[in-house]
Amino acid sequence: MRRIRRKVAVVGAGLTLFMRRALETGKELSYYAASQALESAGLRLRDIEAVVVSSGPDAFDGVHMKGEWLSDGAGGYCKPIMRSYVGGGSGVFSIIHGWYMVASGMFDTVLVVAEEKMSSCQPHPQGAFLTIFDHTLERPLGPNLLWIFALEQSRYMHTYGISNEEIALVSVKNKRNALNHPCAQVAAELTVQDVLSSEVVAWPVHRLMVSPVSDGAAAIVLASEHVAKRITDKPVWVEGVGWCLDTSYWGNRDLAYPRYVEYAARMAYEMAGIREPRKEIHVVEPYDPFAYKELHHLEGLLLAERGKAAEDLVNGRFDRDGELPSCPSGGLMGVGNPIAAAGLMKVCEIFWQLRGEAGKRQVPGNPKKGLAQAWGDLMQIGTVVVLGR
Amino acid sequence: MARKRESSPQNPHDVGRVMREIPERPRGTPLKDQDIREGKVSLIAWKPHLEYRWDSGVAISRFLLGLKEGKILGVRCHSCGRTVTPPRAFCEWCFRPVDEWVELKDTGTVNTFSICYVTWDMKPLEIPQIPAVIEIDGTHPRVGFLHLLGGIGEKDVEAIRRRVRVGMRVQAVWKSPAERVGAITDILYFQPLE
Numbered sequence: 001m002r003r004i005r006r007k008v009a010v011v012g013a014g015l016t017l018f019m020r021r022a023l024e025t026g027k028e029l030s031y032y033a034a035s036q037a038l039e040s041a042g043l044r045l046r047d048i049e050a051v052v053v054s055s056g057p058d059a060f061d062g063v064h065m066k067g068e069w070l071s072d073g074a075g076g077y078c079k080p081i082m083r084s085y086v087g088g089g090s091g092v093f094s095i096i097h098g099w100y101m102v103a104s105g106m107f108d109t110v111l112v113v114a115e116e117k118m119s120s121c122q123p124h125p126q127g128a129f130l131t132i133f134d135h136t137l138e139r140p141l142g143p144n145l146l147w148i149f150a151l152e153q154s155r156y157m158h159t160y161g162i163s164n165e166e167i168a169l170v171s172v173k174n175k176r177n178a179l180n181h182p183c184a185q186v187a188a189e190l191t192v193q194d195v196l197s198s199e200v201v202a203w204p205v206h207r208l209m210v211s212p213v214s215d216g217a218a219a220i221v222l223a224s225e226h227v228a229k230r231i232t233d234k235p236v237w238v239e240g241v242g243w244c245l246d247t248s249y250w251g252n253r254d255l256a257y258p259r260y261v262e263y264a265a266r267m268a269y270e271m272a273g274i275r276e277p278r279k280e281i282h283v284v285e286p287y288d289p290f291a292y293k294e295l296h297h298l299e300g301l302l303l304a305e306r307g308k309a310a311e312d313l314v315n316g317r318f319d320r321d322g323e324l325p326s327c328p329s330g331g332l333m334g335v336g337n338p339i340a341a342a343g344l345m346k347v348c349e350i351f352w353q354l355r356g357e358a359g360k361r362q363v364p365g366n367p368k369k370g371l372a373q374a375w376g377d378l379m380q381i382g383t384v385v386v387l388g389r
Numbered sequence: 390m391a392r393k394r395e396s397s398p399q400n401p402h403d404v405g406r407v408m409r410e411i412p413e414r415p416r417g418t419p420l421k422d423q424d425i426r427e428g429k430v431s432l433i434a435w436k437p438h439l440e441y442r443w444d445s446g447v448a449i450s451r452f453l454l455g456l457k458e459g460k461i462l463g464v465r466c467h468s469c470g471r472t473v474t475p476p477r478a479f480c481e482w483c484f485r486p487v488d489e490w491v492e493l494k495d496t497g498t499v500n501t502f503s504i505c506y507v508t509w510d511m512k513p514l515e516i517p518q519i520p521a522v523i524e525i526d527g528t529h530p531r532v533g534f535l536h537l538l539g540g541i542g543e544k545d546v547e548a549i550r551r552r553v554r555v556g557m558r559v560q561a562v563w564k565s566p567a568e569r570v571g572a573i574t575d576i577l578y579f580q581p582l583e
């Protein structure tokens with residue numbers, strides 16, 4: 001990999017409430033998040049040179065070419081604008097997109113906006129997900145989205161001997177962390193027993209191990225080094241980016257280990273000059289649309305030993321005051337899961353954590369480096385960003 | 390109108406106040422089901438009418454013809470040495486055409502399974518579906534595809550888990566030759582061999 005010379009900083013962030021159903025349209029949600037991110041950076045829209053807009057399947061909204069439709073709300077009026085979309089991985093992919101627009105030298109300021117409004121899709125947004133399955137070999141079997149998660153969790157548990165009590169603890173931790181997040185949709189104080197008493201939707205997955213359907217938006221402002229230093233004394237640098245897509249023949253893959261997340265992480269670590277991620281990453285926001293995914297991803301990110309993330313979790317390593325706070329925001333399990341916005345929410349959280357501005361969610365020890373990761377498509381993409389100050 | 394939250398000033402030209410953290414009251418107006426039932430918000434409904442006819446492609450067409458004859462076919466790549474199913478026209482690793490078609494057995498091993506109690510729109514299912522990834526015998530490394538397990542005759546998680554486990558040997562249960570049309574559903578399900 002070549003050395004990238006131009007540094008890129010995150011200088012502002014904004015977030016709407018995450019809600020099961022918002023009165024606001026996608027454009028309006030985008031506007032809320034984007035204008036808040038600009039305000040927090042002390043910038044106006046006219047200071048922004050280019051825009052990235054990120055959103056999930058057009059089928060959620062029933063609006064074809066949703067990126068263009070959202071562009072006014074994302075501050076894209078008469079600017080170079082780019083849609084960033086890799087399914088669930090989109091939110092973290094969007095900062096990568098914005099990063100290379102600035103790193104290339106093409107632009108000094110880029111506004112990155114991620115929005116999702118899943119509630120419009122009736123009777124359930126899962127209907128939009130059904131079309132990710134192969135039309136000839138899978139859809140005739142009547143699959144639903146829960147299947148692929150349940151199958152992966154089942155293989156993961158079997159391979160490493162992980163119990164559902166351990167998986168349930170992810171829900172407990174994240175929903176509890178989310179009690180301190182002002183945007184949270186499903187924060188709660190629960191016990192492992194509460195989670196395991198919720199109904200089995202697709203064994204081994206219980207209802208409280210699944211993130212909710214959400215509406216919401218998130219935004220960040222990226223700036224080149226000289227602009228960043230002019231407008232803030234606390235720039236947060238994009239130190240590494242990585243992404244990788246595995247095969248869509250998912251029945252041919254090792255479901256117990258997300259190899260593509262590891263490849264994405266290694267790419268980001270190499271760029272960031274990180275040799276020992278477990279020592280050098282101080283706070284992490286792995287993607288947690290289902291409870292087990294946080295553990296699965298921590299292993300792929302090389303932040304836990306293969307098959308040992310559950311043990312680390314039980315020992316408190318990933319608590320907000322643990323050795324490696326994981327999902328201090330509350331994650332998708334606690335804050336909510338408006339797909340693309342949820343990924344960028346994780347980037348916002350690392351930004352606030354590194355600046356010491358995370359309020360009641362602040363992790364101790366003045367973290368210097370953090371990582372956000374998202375995942376998606378047909379369980380095949382990993383998107384990773386390493387931020388530092 | 391639904392409950393409206395107070396919000397911070399959002400005039401993009403007023404940059405006097407630089408915010409820290411998330412505002413105490415983030416923007417957004419959550420709706421309740423009641424707001425919709427009582428007609429407090431206006432909604433426009435639309436139902437798309439889209440129809441598709443998908444070509445099965447070069448490789449999968451042949452696979453489907455195999456199913457019609459009661460056979461599971463795979464392909465072999467001499468470059469990486471893999472024998473995989475579902476078949477493909479080219480090896481995605483070596484990026485060259487596959488070398489050989491092979492007939493695999495209709496037996497395999499459960500790689501993973503789930504017991505699903507809801508439909509895609511979250512309606513409860515009385516009889517659960519048991520989706521599984523089946524590693525088909527004769528593939529190397531052992532790979533397979535999504536299908537269903539059947540012939541279990543149980544309904545609740547514990548009873549099914551007593552019958553089904555990862556690593557269990559299974560065999561395809563086929564539709565009768567007259568009923569087969571050249572589709573993945575020509576295999577009704579895989580059932581335990583043990």
Ligand SMILES: [Zn+2]
Pocket residue numbers: 466467468469470471480481482483484
């Ligand atoms: Zn090959």
